[in-house]
Amino acid sequence: MKSISLRTYDNPQKITFEEFNQEKYTQLTYNISSYIDTKFKDSDKWVTLPEILQANPQLESLDIWGYKSPDLEISFKIMPNLKSLSFRFDSSLVLPKDWENATKLEKLQLSIPFETKGVDKFPEQLQYLPNLTSLQPPQTDNYEWWSSLAKLPALKMLNLQSYTTLPFSLARMLELLHTFPVLEEIINFYPKKSEPLTEVLLGLDRFKHVELISMVFKDITSIPLFFSKFKQVSFFNYRHVGYKEVNKFREKYATQPLSDRHRELLFLCSVKSWNRVKTYTTNHLLEKHKSTVPVVLMGYEKLASANKTTLKTKLKDTQISLEEKSGGEPIYILHTKSDWNVLEQVILEDKSFIVEEHLTEFLHYLEKPYLLENDNEELNQSIIRLLCSGDDENVNLAFQMVESGGAPVAVQSMIAAIAMTHKDTKIRKRARQVYQKVGSAAFVPLMGKPSYKETDFNLRISTHENISRTDFLLMVEYQHHLNRHYGKNTGSLSIDWRRLGLKEITENILLFPNLKTLHLSSNPELDLEKVFSLLVQIPTIERLYLNGCKGTLPASLSQLQSLVELDVSSNSMEDFSILAQLPNLKRLTMKGCKVKNWDWLQQCPKLEWICVNSADQQKIPHQSEQMYGGDLFLKIR
Numbered sequence: 001m002k003s004i005s006l007r008t009y010d011n012p013q014k015i016t017f018e019e020f021n022q023e024k025y026t027q028l029t030y031n032i033s034s035y036i037d038t039k040f041k042d043s044d045k046w047v048t049l050p051e052i053l054q055a056n057p058q059l060e061s062l063d064i065w066g067y068k069s070p071d072l073e074i075s076f077k078i079m080p081n082l083k084s085l086s087f088r089f090d091s092s093l094v095l096p097k098d099w100e101n102a103t104k105l106e107k108l109q110l111s112i113p114f115e116t117k118g119v120d121k122f123p124e125q126l127q128y129l130p131n132l133t134s135l136q137p138p139q140t141d142n143y144e145w146w147s148s149l150a151k152l153p154a155l156k157m158l159n160l161q162s163y164t165t166l167p168f169s170l171a172r173m174l175e176l177l178h179t180f181p182v183l184e185e186i187i188n189f190y191p192k193k194s195e196p197l198t199e200v201l202l203g204l205d206r207f208k209h210v211e212l213i214s215m216v217f218k219d220i221t222s223i224p225l226f227f228s229k230f231k232q233v234s235f236f237n238y239r240h241v242g243y244k245e246v247n248k249f250r251e252k253y254a255t256q257p258l259s260d261r262h263r264e265l266l267f268l269c270s271v272k273s274w275n276r277v278k279t280y281t282t283n284h285l286l287e288k289h290k291s292t293v294p295v296v297l298m299g300y301e302k303l304a305s306a307n308k309t310t311l312k313t314k315l316k317d318t319q320i321s322l323e324e325k326s327g328g329e330p331i332y333i334l335h336t337k338s339d340w341n342v343l344e345q346v347i348l349e350d351k352s353f354i355v356e357e358h359l360t361e362f363l364h365y366l367e368k369p370y371l372l373e374n375d376n377e378e379l380n381q382s383i384i385r386l387l388c389s390g391d392d393e394n395v396n397l398a399f400q401m402v403e404s405g406g407a408p409v410a411v412q413s414m415i416a417a418i419a420m421t422h423k424d425t426k427i428r429k430r431a432r433q434v435y436q437k438v439g440s441a442a443f444v445p446l447m448g449k450p451s452y453k454e455t456d457f458n459l460r461i462s463t464h465e466n467i468s469r470t471d472f473l474l475m476v477e478y479q480h481h482l483n484r485h486y487g488k489n490t491g492s493l494s495i496d497w498r499r500l501g502l503k504e505i506t507e508n509i510l511l512f513p514n515l516k517t518l519h520l521s522s523n524p525e526l527d528l529e530k531v532f533s534l535l536v537q538i539p540t541i542e543r544l545y546l547n548g549c550k551g552t553l554p555a556s557l558s559q560l561q562s563l564v565e566l567d568v569s570s571n572s573m574e575d576f577s578i579l580a581q582l583p584n585l586k587r588l589t590m591k592g593c594k595v596k597n598w599d600w601l602q603q604c605p606k607l608e609w610i611c612v613n614s615a616d617q618q619k620i621p622h623q624s625e626q627m628y629g630g631d632l633f634l635k636i637r
Contacts, residue, residue: 099125114140123148157185174203521547
């Protein structure tokens with residue numbers, strides 16, 4: 001399979017149509033910049049996009065991208081064999097009007113302004129896209145446009161990369177996503193910081209792969225816990241349960257296996273949360289999985305005897321079965337959606353079922369020494385987390401307990417670790433003081449065991465948002481916890497440590513044994529020799545970005561046999577022949593490098609793409625017709 005990349009960019013060297021027409025291609029990347037002059041002399045001698053498509057009817061992949069060019073208008077017809085089509089453009093591009101030939105199209109990327117000509121009419125073409133499985137929509141809050149996408153019968157993956165936040169409220173967005181018939185993956189889901197994490201996860205539970213932008217949440221450490229039980233937990237809402245009820249529940253079910261308890265039990269604690277619980281359990285458990293739903297009615301003991309009798313009478317003629325433990329709340333087993341309606345009527349008629357929130361009692365509960373001794377660790381962890389992710393008043397109350405030394409050290413450090421990502425600078429400062437005091441006890445085995453089998457979670461540890469050194473160490477400590485207690489199977493990670501400038505980079509890389517992508521750019525003083533001595537112990541790494549790292553690439557680089565993409569821009573080396581020892585390298589970026597000899601390029605068997613200085617372009621040997629010019633030189637195989 002042959003592919004070609006034509007680039008017109010900053011005083012370009014253009015390729016003639018005759019030269020281009022010597023080969024037939026199945027993939028095309030067509031790039032254009034704001035510097036292109038569409039009125040150059042003898043324009044008929046130069047290849048244009050329509051000519052390219054006409055000469056290559058077998059084209060399967062087309063990628064058009066570039067910058068704004070007000071004098072340029074690009075339009076074309078969809079080719080019948082096209083399977084992948086990408087628009088990454090800020091220009092006067094005209095979206096194709098006729099999509100009748102797009103029946104084979106599987107992947108579509110629309111990284112373009114919504115104002116682009118033809119985008120508003122795109123929903124009218126959905127009938128011609130029966131095989132479209134992957135879509136990246138343009139940024140828009142047009143609800144009708146969005147809702148029309150649910151007509152795509154084969155759409156399995158939705159990429160929200162164009163959005164820095166959701167186009168609608170969380171509730172409306174989740175409602176919309178659930179109308180897509182076969183949607184399985186959501187990439188770059190970016191809720192607002194104010195959205196409760198529990199609601200986000202409950203709303204996304206039906207999808208097989210969800211990639212969240214983790215930095216939007218105040219509580220980073222909570223995400224793996226919720227995801228680890230995401231396919232099992234029915235519902236948790238401890239905010240409206242007093243510590244006495246929680247303690248009785250803990251004692252009653254302490255003999256049950258942890259996984260069974262969390263898979264089966266559902267707490268209905270407030271009228272406010274009823275509709276959400278009902279919708280979730282009905283769709284996910286009763287209808288989808290045809291399973292029953294055990295419901296614990298917290299506060300049952302507060303009912304008068306007459307009301308208890310009334311409750312039993314109302315439920316007698318239903319399918320709802322009752323399991324009542326002596327001295328505790330009954331468990332009602334729901335079988336159908338109609339059972340919900342019956343139980344709902346009973347609950348809403350008697351307000352005594354609703355247990356008010358008792359934050360002060362929570363604090364007393366956390367002080368109990370059995371917190372770290374009982375087997376209900378995840379329940380304790382959830383209470384601590386919810387306590388610390390509340391409003392400022394709640395966090396202050398938590399710190400009063402922590403700073404007074406009234407709680408176990410592990411609880412103090414966990415609360416401090418959670419609050420270290422709080423939006424309030426003063427709270428973060430107090431948290432760091434506590435964390436530095438109690439240190440590594442923060443991650444005792446209170447955390448649920450992570451499981452990435454059913455919901456693939458891609459954690460991105462980034463330093464882009466002014467994360468301090470202490471926050472960074474917190475993340476490292478959390479990874480220590482996962483490795484120490486649950487083995488080194490922590491999922492596929494993408495770590496971004498650009499501009500961090502800390503020695504902790506090299507000291508902590510091995511905490512991520514399944515690392516695939518690593519950004520170390522803009523660390524000019526980084527010890528590359530030491531970095532690579534560690535990276536060779538991570539066989540999974542595929543993408544490495546070292547832009548601005550000045551050190552010499554060591555010989556151990558050749559041991560990264562899985563590496564497919566490498567960025568060594570602005571490196572002071574002159575001899576890069578070691579790169580020829582990377583057998584799977586496909587993409588190479590070398591902007592700002594002073595390369596003396598390019599002969600080693602001929603020894604890179606899989607290299608498809610290389611980005612260099614425009615001045616170096618003529619120095620690269622043109623060994624075959626598959627090499628084409630432009631300011632950014634690409635070698636295609």
